[in-house]
Amino acid sequence: MRSRFHFLLPLVLSALAAPLLAAEPPQAPYIRCVQNELAALGAAVPVTGRLNRATKTAAQTMQKRFASSAHMALLPKLSEISAASWCRELASLKPELRKFMPSASAPLFMSSGGPGSVQTAVVRESFQSVERFFQARYNLQLASRVDVAGADSGAELTKLAIALQRGRGVSYGGMSRSVGRNCRTPSIYFSGQAYRDQLLICWKREAKFDQAWRRKVGPKIGAIMAHEYMHHIQYELTNSKVWRNNYRSQSRMGPAWMVEGGAEVAEYEWKIARGGYRRLSLAELMKPASKSAKSLRTMLENRSVKGLEQYLTARYAVYLLTKRYGEQAVLNYWRHVGQGKSWEAAFRAAFGQSISSFYSEFEVMRRDTQRSASYMAGG
Numbered sequence: 001m002r003s004r005f006h007f008l009l010p011l012v013l014s015a016l017a018a019p020l021l022a023a024e025p026p027q028a029p030y031i032r033c034v035q036n037e038l039a040a041l042g043a044a045v046p047v048t049g050r051l052n053r054a055t056k057t058a059a060q061t062m063q064k065r066f067a068s069s070a071h072m073a074l075l076p077k078l079s080e081i082s083a084a085s086w087c088r089e090l091a092s093l094k095p096e097l098r099k100f101m102p103s104a105s106a107p108l109f110m111s112s113g114g115p116g117s118v119q120t121a122v123v124r125e126s127f128q129s130v131e132r133f134f135q136a137r138y139n140l141q142l143a144s145r146v147d148v149a150g151a152d153s154g155a156e157l158t159k160l161a162i163a164l165q166r167g168r169g170v171s172y173g174g175m176s177r178s179v180g181r182n183c184r185t186p187s188i189y190f191s192g193q194a195y196r197d198q199l200l201i202c203w204k205r206e207a208k209f210d211q212a213w214r215r216k217v218g219p220k221i222g223a224i225m226a227h228e229y230m231h232h233i234q235y236e237l238t239n240s241k242v243w244r245n246n247y248r249s250q251s252r253m254g255p256a257w258m259v260e261g262g263a264e265v266a267e268y269e270w271k272i273a274r275g276g277y278r279r280l281s282l283a284e285l286m287k288p289a290s291k292s293a294k295s296l297r298t299m300l301e302n303r304s305v306k307g308l309e310q311y312l313t314a315r316y317a318v319y320l321l322t323k324r325y326g327e328q329a330v331l332n333y334w335r336h337v338g339q340g341k342s343w344e345a346a347f348r349a350a351f352g353q354s355i356s357s358f359y360s361e362f363e364v365m366r367r368d369t370q371r372s373a374s375y376m377a378g379g
Contacts, residue, residue: 027242029102030083036100037090074335084241088143102145110160112151123150126222150201154183192224194231226270230263237334260305261314288312289366323376
């Protein structure tokens with residue numbers, strides 16, 4: 001795939017001091033995308049960036065015309081909220097329509113190392129690899145444009161994130177507190193964060209950022225990006241891309257274990273596809289879940305997944321669902337949520353069983369490889 005990355009010069013202080021550009025409503029780029037796609041497909045729709053009756057009528061007609069497309073069938077009625085999903089799914093019908101998606105524009109790309117630095121090269125290559133992986137494996141390309149930044153301190157990453165927002169003409173506030181929860185100053189570990197239009201990576205501060213560092217951390221940064229990229233996929237499928245603030249709307253996307261487990265499975269598969277990481281046995285995948293003091297129900301009640309053991313427990317749960325029902329069924333779970341279904345109704349629609357029954361079965365499966373294998377085989 002041709003490179004679509006644009007390097008924003010790291011004049012962060014200047015960007016912070018500059019006045020905001022006039023921002024259009026967050027739904028406008030997606031509505032304009034849908035209108036362009038409908039017009040290219042033969043509908044008489046004016047391209048205004050504003051939703052009107054002609055656009056809604058043309059969308060309904062197009063949904064009937066392409067009723068054989070499972071993903072088109074799962075789209076809710078066209079609205080300002082669902083326009084991002086319509087933009088993405090219409091583009092999947094014909095490759096030439098992808099040029100209308102906001103993601104066809106080059107994202108803003110920043111790092112604390114600046115253009116031409118090793119840090120920038122690692123982040124660029126990792127993002128490019130992750131994007132190709134999702135397109136090849138899941139046949140998914142984001143409609144939204146995601147800007148990317150990476151740094152070795154929470155303070156620096158916050159400045160970069162704010163500069164990216166100003167590049168779009170928006171300012172959400174609270175970034176220092178939000179970024180600081182996952183990235184210290186200086187940073188002593190790796191982490192990632194997905195916001196509405198941003199993917200932020202935090203890495204450990206080192207004395208030297210050279211080619212040895214690049215070889216060492218490249219796979220780690222790529223794995224984190226794969227995890228966070230899946231969160232952006234979840235945002236789009238659940239129609240959570242058009243909202244007023246910049247922060248996670250995880251409660252809209254389903255139980256925390258499903259959201260994080262889905263991202264963990266995507267990260268796991270990316271590492272295998274990249275090479276240098278072997279596929280784990282069922283017993284190895286199960287081991288952290290078998291030791292976890294927290295059940296899926298407890299994670300649901302706590303509305304969070306905390307610590308490596310819980311993340312890997314969530315991964316095992318979604319891994320079992322994936323092996324039994326397929327990757328598209330897991331993605332369709334979020335499409336059903338995007339239709340407005342409750343978590344329970346979406347789970348039943350995607351997997352044909354209640355979420356309560358899965359909780360009960362999983363309590364046995366997370367300690368029994370034979371029962372897990374039977375479940376994956378449809379038993």
